[in-house]
Amino acid sequence: MDEAACIFCEIAADGSAGHRVFEDATAVAFLDARPLFPGHVLVVPRRHAETLTDLSAEEVGPFFARVQRIAGAVERGMGATGSFVAANNRVSQSVPHFHVHVVPRNRKDGLRGFFWPRGRYASDEEAAEVAARVRAALTAGPGDAGPVP
Structure with a gap:
């Protein structure tokens, strides 16, 4: 997507x-x-980046x-007992500019954990195979930010 659009x-x-x-040179946050509930805020990097992997390693921290600061402010400002902090990366990303949702939460607010059905691995072997695939992708692949400290 063109940044101008x-x-x-x-x-x-x-x-x-x-x-x-909130706004500064790094991020902008707005309702x-x-x-989902009053106080639901989106936090976006000021620089156009479509996905999390498009942010440089220097920009992530x-x-x-800023997301951490906004989450605390949303909880305090809305009198919430907690918050849901989440981001989509391409799939279900309604606007192709990376953004983090900060949603105030309270018990019995109507949301049930994650918003999709969850399951289990069929076996420990299947889980081990999936873990191995992700580990391998960490050492070689597009978007590799380098070794984890």
Whole structure:
């Protein structure tokens, strides 16, 4: 997607309406136009990046420090007992600009854990095979950010 056509880039550049709650050189946070609950905030990197893997290693820490700060503010500001913090990466990403949802949560608020059905691995062998595939992808593959410290 062209950065010029990105609604989140427009909001970050003050070119489009958005109820901002935070902004600095790293990130912009604003109310979701279609919230799960009042106080549902989207945190976006100011620089256009379509997915988490498009952020540089140097950008990830400062960006998620802002997400952490916003999560605390949402909980305090909305009188919530907790929050749900999540991001889609391509699949189900309604706007192709990386964004993190921060949703205030309270017990019996109507949401049930994750929003999709969960299952189990058929066997320990299957789980071991899946784990091996992910480990192998960590050492060789596109988007490899290098070894984990």
